């Protein structure tokens with residue numbers, strides 16, 4: 030069986046670990062390869078490689094760093110089909126969706142090509158007579174990036190292009206469930222001219238993550254994953270003196286007002302609820318329908334679900350499998366919970382007929398009506414193709430439900446009433462808001478991140494907040510002496 034190595038100092042690295050984990054093709058249910066799980070010593074080897082590469086990389090001119098990012102952008106764009114195939118093979122998402130993931134990651138590479146502009150400081154001339162003050166931004170050193178299974182290319186691309194362009198060296202720890210895309214991207218960056226050691230990839234589980242969190246030579250951690258782990262990462266990294274941003278889980282609501290175009294709403298709910306089999310942190314998992322629209326909307330969603338094809342992502346299907354058998358079983362268990370809690374299962378995805386392997390981790394689109402906000406179906410992040418309908422009597426009731434959620438990643442309102450949309454935008458306690466846009470993932474030159482238990486830390490991913498996160502500002506007060514500056518004065522300097 031093929032074993033996927035780490036990538037350290039610009040070459041495959043086996044390390045000393047004897048532990049491996051299986052990587053599945055979820056459409057077949059078969060193991061396609063094994064991946065190494067790093068030890069503390071393996072992580073240290075990678076950190077030492079990054080630490081050694083950092084000084085020269087930080088000294089490399091902005092023009093050179095920019096030019097490597099431009100080359101990387103061109104290579105990634107030209108060869109995105111290769112990485113999309115890896116994503117479909119290991120994650121299961123359909124080819125068109127995998128290409129979409131790469132396209133959204135490319136936006137951040139494009140943002141990182143602007144690094145000479147983004148690194149600019151400020152300058153104030155003559156703050157006092159003959160005194161100038163200015164600021165510069167400098168890289169942190171070695172930064173760690175820990176990513177989840179659901180976007181094996183895009184989430185690493187949210188972080189490493191900006192971290193590297195800003196002059197840092199990186200250790201990327203991708204999800205052990207679909208680790209190959211990270212290695213593919215590291216090799217591509219090497220081809221683009223990145224010096225060895227500036228981007229290292231270490232595979233692993235908790236042991237490798239803890240090693241990064243505790244390593245004294247790691248300055249900052251960017252994490253994306255589930256809320257309990259995000260909270261743990263935030264606390265542990267901060268305890269170890271690191272700068273940290275930890276993006277967590279989500280439960281995203283779509284509020285539908287009675288004046289909305291229900292055909293457009295139904296299209297959006299299906300696309301945002303079942304794309305990537307619901308394994309998106311910006312998936313819509315709850316439709317909050319302001320009556321009297323629920324019955325008609327459910328009818329429209331149901332008729333669209335009947336036309337969806339589920340199967341192997343390489344075969345032109347609409348929706349692929351879930352990531353593992355365990356996850357599929359857990360997601361499916363919520364259908365029983367819904368029934369026990371008195372909800373109505375309108376469409377049951379168990380036993381769906383598929384165009385894929387018999388052993389694949391399948392669950393078809395599932396629609397549940399009348400979900401109580403007390404039910405675990407509502408409260409938990411299910412992270413699968415299960416869409417809940419919650420019926421409310423008014424806009425106010427809908428917003429109150431959304432604002433009571435522990436999560437605040439994304440949300441959307443569907444309406445033709447501009448005043449209502451504006452009120453929603455102001456009142457809703459969520460970090461990313463769509464107005465007639467179901468998955469409001471900001472473009473690469475804004476920043477991505479939620480509120481509440483969807484983001485621990487105060488800095489979002491990519492955009493200007495990423496430049497802030499991966500650099501330290503230095504403020505310089507400068508005076509070029511002339512004789513008029515002489516004399517003794519022990520008082521606090523004033524202007």
Ligand code: NAD
Pocket residue numbers: 175176177178179180184202203204205233234235238239253254255256258259276277278279309310410412438478479483
């Ligand atoms: P996860 O939390 O299980 O794993 C994320 C990363 O943490 C992986 O690299 C994993 O190896 C590591 N990890 C897992 N358990 C750990 C532990 N006990 N200690 C230390 N490290 C550990 O998440 P996942 O299942 O890979 O991804 C799905 C989750 O990610 C969902 O909750 C989803 O909402 C969330 N997500 C959030 C965003 C966002 O931007 N907010 C984006 C994508 C995914």
